Amino acid sequence: MPYPVQLGTASRPPTGRKMSAHNNSLIPSFNRPPSCVAIRRAPNYQVDLAALLDETLHEFDLKVQGITVLLKPNFVEPDPQGVINTHPALVAAARECFLRMGARSVIVAEGPGHERDTEGILETNRLRHYLGPLAGKFVDLNLDDVRLVPTRTRASSVKELYLPRTVLEADFVVSMPKLKTHHWAGVTLSLKNMFGIVPGNCYGWPKNALHWAGLTQSILDINSTVRPDFAIVDGIIGMEGNGPLQGDAKPCGLLVAGNDPVAVDATCARIMGLVPDRIDYLARAGLLLGHLKGENIRQLGEAPESVRTSFAVLDKFKRLKSEHAHS
Amino acid sequence: MLERVSVPFLLGAQNADGGWGYRNGGQSAVEPTSWVLLALKEVEESKSRDIEKSRTVQLLNFSTPQLLNAFEAGVRWLRESQLSNGSWPSFAGQPRGCWVTAAASLALYTHRDSPDRVAHGLQWLVDTWPVEGRLWRRIGAKLLRHDRVVRMDLSLRGWSWTPGTASWVEPTACALIAFHHIPQQMHPSGAVRRRQLAERMLYDRMCPGGGWNSGNPLVYGAAGVPRIGPTVWALLALQEHRDRAETRCSLDWLGQAYSQIQGPGSLALAHLCLRLYNCPAPALEPSLAALNSNNQFLGDTLAAAWAAMALGGMPRWLSPEIRN
Numbered sequence: 184m185p186y187p188v189q190l191g192t193a194s195r196p197p198t199g200r201k202m203s204a205h206n207n208s209l210i211p212s213f214n215r216p217p218s219c220v221a222i223r224r225a226p227n228y229q230v231d232l233a234a235l236l237d238e239t240l241h242e243f244d245l246k247v248q249g250i251t252v253l254l255k256p257n258f259v260e261p262d263p264q265g266v267i268n269t270h271p272a273l274v275a276a277a278r279e280c281f282l283r284m285g286a287r288s289v290i291v292a293e294g295p296g297h298e299r300d301t302e303g304i305l306e307t308n309r310l311r312h313y314l315g316p317l318a319g320k321f322v323d324l325n326l327d328d329v330r331l332v333p334t335r336t337r338a339s340s341v342k343e344l345y346l347p348r349t350v351l352e353a354d355f356v357v358s359m360p361k362l363k364t365h366h367w368a369g370v371t372l373s374l375k376n377m378f379g380i381v382p383g384n385c386y387g388w389p390k391n392a393l394h395w396a397g398l399t400q401s402i403l404d405i406n407s408t409v410r411p412d413f414a415i416v417d418g419i420i421g422m423e424g425n426g427p428l429q430g431d432a433k434p435c436g437l438l439v440a441g442n443d444p445v446a447v448d449a450t451c452a453r454i455m456g457l458v459p460d461r462i463d464y465l466a467r468a469g470l471l472l473g474h475l476k477g478e479n480i481r482q483l484g485e486a487p488e489s490v491r492t493s494f495a496v497l498d499k500f501k502r503l504k505s506e507h508a509h510s
Numbered sequence: 511m512l513e514r515v516s517v518p519f520l521l522g523a524q525n526a527d528g529g530w531g532y533r534n535g536g537q538s539a540v541e542p543t544s545w546v547l548l549a550l551k552e553v554e555e556s557k558s559r560d561i562e563k564s565r566t567v568q569l570l571n572f573s574t575p576q577l578l579n580a581f582e583a584g585v586r587w588l589r590e591s592q593l594s595n596g597s598w599p600s601f602a603g604q605p606r607g608c609w610v611t612a613a614a615s616l617a618l619y620t621h622r623d624s625p626d627r628v629a630h631g632l633q634w635l636v637d638t639w640p641v642e643g644r645l646w647r648r649i650g651a652k653l654l655r656h657d658r659v660v661r662m663d664l665s666l667r668g669w670s671w672t673p674g675t676a677s678w679v680e681p682t683a684c685a686l687i688a689f690h691h692i693p694q695q696m697h698p699s700g701a702v703r704r705r706q707l708a709e710r711m712l713y714d715r716m717c718p719g720g721g722w723n724s725g726n727p728l729v730y731g732a733a734g735v736p737r738i739g740p741t742v743w744a745l746l747a748l749q750e751h752r753d754r755a756e757t758r759c760s761l762d763w764l765g766q767a768y769s770q771i772q773g774p775g776s777l778a779l780a781h782l783c784l785r786l787y788n789c790p791a792p793a794l795e796p797s798l799a800a801l802n803s804n805n806q807f808l809g810d811t812l813a814a815a816w817a818a819m820a821l822g823g824m825p826r827w828l829s830p831e832i833r834n
Contacts, residue, residue: 260737261772297724299680299739302801302808303773317805326532326810329601345604366730384532384539385600387609387671387678389724395641395675429732497730 218443248285253353261307294324325383339400362421373414445473456493528583596630609681683743720759775813
């Protein structure tokens, strides 16, 4: 079934994302097969992340042979300390693993939300040090060609979105966020990370139109339209407090990966000591985009409760904490 | 580097339809087309000056007819991309205008093309207000104690990235630069008030200690971290206030941050900015050449255009044009 793309300014028709039926549809939770989420311990970025990830990815039956995989890390701002952005060592490890698994090509792609100087971010974060020369390997989604795509859910007031051609033409999208709190959304994980696919060349820096259309609703619309096929969360060093930029480093020593971004985010929330269905966008996503409830998530590796580490949150998000009773 | 890399790259990146994409080979878009036209105009004028002065500078890789052909096609594309309300969208064929209107107006004006279209673009800029300062929004913000979250005066408005959203530093600065350069005779009524409000808005959104980020100087009590791009654009827009303390401390911040810049577009703009304010800046060409060898600017047309301008003289669009 072709991806429902409305040609806006496109010069040629899209090839469409050849997503699986499982990923391509909005499926209510009761009708969705159980999801799988793996939690792995990784004490620091110096360990053999490629080996760890390789072992983890092989536990999922990922069909990536001969296709284009797009890795969408969270590169927000220049961050030499490695607290804000997905660590480039993890991105390089994921790229290596997917290539080893037979992917035809693996593209790293991001459209930073506040900062126009993407190359400055990449260089400060030393992505080239891990990946080699970036030309041909990295796509700045803020500068990509765009197509107008109707949103699959109509949660926000935005009914259609300009989205980058590179994302729409990728066969398999992997969201690779950092484990962080977020001062507007509560947390920023694999679903919120997809905000970065929205191109700055149409929406600006920041992509303020989506905030005005409703932040949490926009997260839902973006992910219903381009649902990540897989998620790998960098929880080796996370961020707590006033995230996603000005919070404090939170070393957790974890990688969380799974084939359902909602289940991955719900698992991360549990690890952070938060109740997933109290997080507005996650609760909404749990209706049609994936599994929120623990009973529908098959956990691999560590159990969430065994690695739980309470994240500090802003006062307005104290209600999200699991020790905070609902009033 | 200008002759060997920047100009050939820009000329080679022009699409058959006359426009330029954000990346080499990308679909034509208004913002890169505008800045490339501005950059090539500077190159052409500096070349003419060199010929007049019988200098021995040889710009070997391109000829004046090549530039003129590129101008003609580019300007035509830009002209045809304008919407009926005077604005320009990001990409031709999109229905709504946005921040790129300032750069497009500036480019058409610099190429002495279609003054009526330029005036129409400026009219749209004057008529299009960001939404955060509307009375009911300000009342709502007071009731919700918005001031506890972010520190800003919502009555001060500049320009937004896209209609129906809030003021941000970079689109505000770009609009101010366009109004600063294009003669006042072409400004619509109301332009003076918009400019004054926008300048005040920029100072209001300055980070504590100087410099700007995208437009959040203080969130939940934490001081915003200034960034190169917004700081440069704000300083370029506020050059008439160069003696204000806020301008000076922002300039100091930029001077200190300059050595940390690792992106070619930011480096070029920061260099231009420091020169505009007569501040010392290290030689640009070796740094740009090093960055080019890293990633070939990732094919970024805007970065290449800004680099071409920074490698030349002081661009004309940074000074007011006086028309009798």
